[in-house]
Amino acid sequence: MIKRTIDSPDRVSEKSNLGSLDLSHLSFERQLVWQKELTEGTLKRALKQDVKVLDTLTDNNPFNYRNKVVFHVLEDEFLQLGLYTTEPVKLVKVDNFILANKIVNEILTKINKAKIKVDPFKLKHVVFKNNSQNQLVVTLVSTNKNFLGKDELISLLETFKQVIGITINIKPNDKVILGHKSYEVSGTSELKEDELYITDKSFLQVNLPVMKMTYDVISKNITGKKIIDAYCGVGSIGFYLYKKNPNLTIDMIDNQVDNILLANKTKRENDYKSVNIIKDNSEDAVEGLSADTLVLDPPRQGLMPKLVDTILDKKFKEIIYLSCDLKTLTRDLRLLTSTYEIKTIQPIKMFPQTTSLETLVVLKLK
Numbered sequence: 343m344i345k346r347t348i349d350s351p352d353r354v355s356e357k358s359n360l361g362s363l364d365l366s367h368l369s370f371e372r373q374l375v376w377q378k379e380l381t382e383g384t385l386k387r388a389l390k391q392d393v394k395v396l397d398t399l400t401d402n403n404p405f406n407y408r409n410k411v412v413f414h415v416l417e418d419e420f421l422q423l424g425l426y427t428t429e430p431v432k433l434v435k436v437d438n439f440i441l442a443n444k445i446v447n448e449i450l451t452k453i454n455k456a457k458i459k460v461d462p463f464k465l466k467h468v469v470f471k472n473n474s475q476n477q478l479v480v481t482l483v484s485t486n487k488n489f490l491g492k493d494e495l496i497s498l499l500e501t502f503k504q505v506i507g508i509t510i511n512i513k514p515n516d517k518v519i520l521g522h523k524s525y526e527v528s529g530t531s532e533l534k535e536d537e538l539y540i541t542d543k544s545f546l547q548v549n550l551p552v553m554k555m556t557y558d559v560i561s562k563n564i565t566g567k568k569i570i571d572a573y574c575g576v577g578s579i580g581f582y583l584y585k586k587n588p589n590l591t592i593d594m595i596d597n598q599v600d601n602i603l604l605a606n607k608t609k610r611e612n613d614y615k616s617v618n619i620i621k622d623n624s625e626d627a628v629e630g631l632s633a634d635t636l637v638l639d640p641p642r643q644g645l646m647p648k649l650v651d652t653i654l655d656k657k658f659k660e661i662i663y664l665s666c667d668l669k670t671l672t673r674d675l676r677l678l679t680s681t682y683e684i685k686t687i688q689p690i691k692m693f694p695q696t697t698s699l700e701t702l703v704v705l706k707l708k
């Protein structure tokens with residue numbers, strides 16, 4: 343058993359037992375250094391070459407940055423929302439979550455006090471999503487469209503002017519948080535972030551200021567005119583690049599129909615003529631496209647072997663790879679560096695107080 347005897351000068355508190363705050367005992371300055379050193383050490387070892395890693399990109403805002411929070415319903419007669427601890431894994435009530443938006447915390451406190459009778463085997467989660475203007479869409483995730491406490495909870499949420507919409511999402515099984523089916527029960531199910539449309543099911547980075555800083559770095563590193571934005575989601579990277587430079591031609595690819603519909607809506611409304619939106623797997627679509635710059639933002643699993651082969655074959659002028667998983671990024675870089683050389687490695691503090699890592703790598707054709 344390991345016992346703590348002397349505290350590190352970088353320790354700022356006891357370690358939180360909430361799984362979502364697993365680095366909050368470390369000072370924020372040290373969290374930035376930790377991320378840089380971990381990225382550098384991991385890539386150096388795996389790639390067997392000296393890699394230069396930039397200082398971690400940050401907006402210096404360590405709290406209340408999340409624009410999406412999923413709270414879970416405790417097994418209780420009255421509605422109580424909380425989060426999971428680690429060791430032991432346990433669901434505990436939370437009235438103020440230090441990473442959530444301030445309005446979300448106000449609503450959370452009110453819900454937990456309201457004594458709304460609920461069936462915790464039907465209503466499982468309450469998801470809050472907000473945009474930069476502090477408008478919120480709240481999603482009630484339930485095994486059934488109807489559940490005890492539904493009307494009372496909706497009425498409570500409607501008292502907050504910031505809540506512009508409420509949806510009910512049907513949870514099909516315990517393996518996923520959200521299912522495919524959502525119903526609008528109040529206001530709108532669509533939230534707008536700048537020109538982008540998002541719904542309860544779409545992906546958007548959870549830290550909007552740092553997301554925009556990251557996209558500025560991507561934009562500055564692009565030298566080509568013809569771009570592929572693979573794994574585009576609702577188009578957050580592609581549209582951002584296009585707005586910065588309307589001379590670009592961009593092919594965006596995502597395999598989720600909902601994302602494609604929302605991306606098309608943004609394209610139509612803004613008349614983004616030179617943006618082409620493709621619903622397909624990136625590993626299939628990239629084969630048939632040509633571009634100077636390939637932007638990649640895959641899910642945790644990283645790139646499929648077929649896409650790696652295509653990238654090696656196609657010899658793009660440059661690749662910009664945004665990753666949320668250092669392990670799969672490392673695996674993919676080991677393969678890509680046979681043909682491409684690493685220009686910059688930029689760690690990004692997208693998730694302060696946590697050990698989750700976001701990394702941006704710029705590669706050039708050798």
Ligand SMILES: C[S@@+](CC[C@H](N)C(=O)[O-])C[C@H]1O[C@@H](n2cnc3c(N)ncnc32)[C@H](O)[C@@H]1O
Pocket residue numbers: 545546547572573574575576577578579595596597598601622623624625639640641642
């Ligand atoms: C990490 S998200 C990035 C989304 C977007 N770039 C953003 O930042 O908002 C990954 C996206 O890849 C999509 N996706 C997952 N597997 C895919 C595949 N094989 N081909 C194309 N898109 C895929 C998901 O639907 C999701 O929108």
